[in-house]
Amino acid sequence: MYAFTYNRASGLRQAQNMIAKLDEPKLLAGGQSLLPAMKLRLASHANLIDLGRVEGLAGIELKGRSLLIGAMTRHFEVATSPVVRQAIPALAQLAGQIGDPAVRHMGTLGGSLANNDPNADYPAGALGLGATIITNRRRIAADEFFKGMFETALEPDEIITRVSFPLPKKAGYMKFPNPASRFALVGVFVCKRGSEIRVAVTGAGTAGVFRVGTFEEALKKRFSPKSLEGLTIPADGMSSDIHGSAEYRAHLVGVMARRAVAAAVG
Amino acid sequence: MPAATLTVNGKAVTADVDPRTLLVQFLRENLRLTGTHVGCDTSQCGACVVHVNGRAVKSCSILVAQAVGANVLTIEGLAPSATQLHPMQEAFRENHGLQCGYCTPGMIMTAVDMVNRIGHDLDDKTIRHELEGNLCRCTGYHNIVKSIAAGAKAMAAGGGVRRAAE
Missing domain, CATH: 3.30.390.50 (CO dehydrogenase flavoprotein, C-terminal domain)
Structure with missing residues (x-):
């Protein structure tokens, strides 16, 4: 890896401030794509901002006719959640097929969507379910979110906080x-x-x-x-x-x- | 970066490290716990699997900085004493679940995590599917699968899992 400075954000506001102030910032969620890419020196960032300790970014909640999943919720949590299995079993099944068990313990929903790997599973789930990607600034419909290989509608200082999946029939x-x-x-x-x-x-x-x-x-x-x-x-x-x-x-x-x-x- | 403090096999450890330090490097190079192996270094092979807060992760794909404050359990912390193997280790020995042994620490840590998550009655299909993230280049997996099935049952029979203190 090329050298970088590690920054741990304890809150969303702090993470936002770090993005604004730091040189070449990059958000670190589960790191299962970012760290391997950095190790291979395919990616280099002067500052990593770790979202792992930001309160309130992980969790699963059924609200009305929508399933809300926090951006830092690990694939393992989504795959095994009784709430997800009941509300949208196909989404639990999708999460359970990502990588392998150890990767699923670290990888996150928000990280996967922000990375938008052309071979990743979650983009299909989000677009297929017509999800809404909620950030610190706005709500983005999945149809407007994915902009091509590794490209999304996210602004450089935007952080995904939750994703809302409307319940399908x-x-x-x-x-x-x-x-x-x-x-x-x-x-x-x-x-x-x-x-x-x-x-x-x-x-x-x-x-x-x-x-x-x-x-x-x-x-x-x-x-x-x-x-x-x-x-x-x-x-x-x-x-x-x-x-x-x-x-x-x-x-x-x-x-x-x-x-x-x-x-x-x- | 401030000094990293975490718990490894029940002991608090602290070290000043470069932010780039991966958990596996910290374990092997700072703590000299060389039971955790680096096989591929590209998060494919699973030789580096350890438990972080009770869950199997690939220690080559997590920064030690991300694990600050966490409880880490490595293969060295699994056995109940210096003279007694953990039931899963014993099952690998009994069933000849290894040849060169390089992948074995990761296999065993993955196997124990599998039992913790799924239970003690594991069929071959489940075990093989759950081993998706662990590669072995010698055995052909057959005896590894046998070992895990036997180890899972042995763990139920009283050979408890020693997890890092939570």
């Missing part, structure tokens, strides 16, 4: 994990809420998580895997690497979407 997540990294080679989150249908795909696109309008239209007629039979998406814009070609990923999107709908209705 039905939801499902299916992931084809990369056999080595366990990241999503392709992951598809589907959700039905009244007449609203959302299909969000992670892992496949060169610009990160995206929705599939044609699948959503087909599922509006009937929310069943049968509605997606024969439907595919174009290979244009799909990632192509040693793990899979663009055509392969495009094909997997269709397969995973059908399985996700089957899981949601099953």
Whole structure:
């Protein structure tokens, strides 16, 4: 790692002040992506601001028709929470598939969303459920939040505090994990809420998580895997690497979407 | 950075460290607790797994600064005494759950965490799935899985887990 100064924030206000005052600041949440990247010297930051001790950033709460999850809530907590399992089982299941048990003990919801890794699971969950990302300054709809690979709508001095997931009628997540990294080679989150249908795909696109309008239209007629039979998406814009070609990923999107709908209705 | 103070295997420890110091470096280089291994150093292999506040984490992917004030349990702190192995360690010995032994400390710390979270009756499928973050290049895993199943049962039979004082 390149040298940096470690700063521990004890409150949100203090974290904000640190961002404003410090040179090249970077927020440290669970560190499961940031620290490995820094160790490989793929990333370097003069100042880390550790959010690990900030009060009130972790927790799970059902409020009306929404599930509120604090930004510093670890994947393990989301995966095993009886509240999440009851309210949005597909989200608990998604969190339980991130990385491995030790990574899930450290990694956080807010960290994952802010990082917006194109192969991460949570962006599909947030976009698929139509979540609202709540920061120290404003509320950002998931549709406006993800801006491409490792890019989000967050301003440099903005800190995610909570994420609000409106409860779906039905939801499902299916992931084809990369056999080595366990990241999503392709992951598809589907959700039905009244007449609203959302299909969000992670892992496949060169610009990160995206929705599939044609699948959503087909599922509006009937929310069943049968509605997606024969439907595919174009290979244009799909990632192509040693793990899979663009055509392969495009094909997997269709397969995973059908399985996700089957899981949601099953 | 101010001196790091944390509890390791029940003892309070303090050290002035560079902010870059990873927990695994602190354990191995400052405290000379070299049972925790560095295998890949890219958070894939799990040779560095220790418990922080009762939960398995990869000590190569956490700064010691993040663990200030925490209770850390390493493989050295697991056995109840200098002459008696922890039931999970004993199960690995009994079932030949290791060959070169490099991954073993991480395997055992992961196994104990698995029992703490899921319970004492672990089927092979569960064990294999839970070992997702631990790599072994010698055994083919078969005897590791056997060891964990046996160790989990032995832990239920009274071989309690010594956790770091909480």
